[in-house]
Amino acid sequence: MRSLVVLPEDRPCAPCAPSLPPQRPKGYCRPLPPARKRPPSVLWRRFRIGMALAGMAGLAGAGAYAWFRTDLPAQVSLLTQNLLGEAGAEVDLKVNDVNLTGRVNTPLKALVSAVGVERGDPILSLDLDAVRRRVEAIGWVKQATVWRQLPDTLHIEIVERQPFARWQIDGRIYLIDQEGRVLEEDDRPEFAHLLLLVGAGASDRAHDLMAMLQTDPVLARRVVNAVRVRGRRWDIQFDNGVVARLPEENPEQAWARLIALEQKEGLLRRDIQLVDLRLEDRLIVRLNPEAEPPTPVAAPAKKPSGKRT
Structure with missing residues (x-):
């Protein structure tokens, strides 16, 4: 068998020679890859989130307390x-x-x-x-x-606010609106046409009274003042001095009754002083002291029957 002989010109040159890795020194150990961290458990993550929320709630509560309970x-x-x-x-x-x-x-x-x-x-x-x-x-x-x-x-x-009525109490007159709120303590001439309410509690019931009176605007314009009696009922005074006493309960019904009497009988145009409507089944009328008594009407004479006894 013929031996293989390698001539010098057949040897690879240095640039063409394959690069070999450098030799490692003796005692060299290849380093281990870094250990992967174990992910936190779900319970631990929930615990941390809960602690963070509790801390934020505590800070918010302390801020709210300082804001509302102090002069901050x-x-x-x-x-x-x-x-x-x-x-x-x-x-x-x-x-x-x-x-x-x-x-x-x-x-x-x-x-x-x-x-x-x-x-x-x-x-x-x-x-x-x-x-x-x-x-x-x-x-x-x-x-x-x-x-x-x-x-x-x-x-x-x-x-x-709009002026609604005048309210007299303890000798003073106040201007009030329809809710009974006092606008000012004065009796201006430009508001003299407004209804005058008298007595304690009259201002609080002003709106209800005006709503009742306006059911007959013609008769309402003749009302001069309204007196609240003991905080329970009204006495209505008209421009001719006649006073109508309304009951504590169902004053609207009594006012409607007075409207009907005025329209049919002309009651308020008569020479009377007071009309008491507090009783449902009767009407009490008081004449003026100076009123002349009605002239008596003589009964007609009976004609002779013509029969002879």
Whole structure:
């Protein structure tokens, strides 16, 4: 058998020779791959989520307690207003004009006192909600809207209550609306045509009384005043001085009865002083003391029968 002989020119050159990995030193150990972390159990994850939620709830509760049980909101509001006021003063944002709309009967002096704003006050530091509450505390004002218009104008718009009747108690006369709310303590001449209610509790029942009277507008216009007797019933006085006493229960029925008597018999046009309607089965009428007694009518003479005895 012929032996294989490799000549030098048949040996691969260094660039063409295959690269072999470097020999490892003795005692070398291949490192193990990093150990994979074991995922947390479902119970542990729920426990951590519960603890986080409990912590958030505790913080929210502590914040709510501090907010509602202490004066923290007022302090924050005051601090904010002071900061805004200082900032507005530095840039010269001050009140120069107050625009008021909706006023008809509300006294201007009362409005100026309630607003409490003077020209030159920092406009950004104004507590608009406090201004609104003070304006709505005036009897005439039903609703108020307050807003600022930078750089220097404060707007106030009010909705007034409507005068409904006059209420006399303890020698004083008050103007009230249909809900019985006192508008002012005064007896202005322009409201002299309104119905005068007298007595304790009369203002609270004003709306019900007016609804009853308006069932006959013609007769209602003749009513001058209504007296609340012991807080239970009404005495109605008409323009000719006649007083109608209504019962405590079912006054509407008695008023309808009076309307029928006036339309059929002209009862209130007679020379009487009082009509008592408190009893359902009878009518009591009191004449004026100065009224002349009715002229007696003579009975007609009987004709002779013509028979002779």
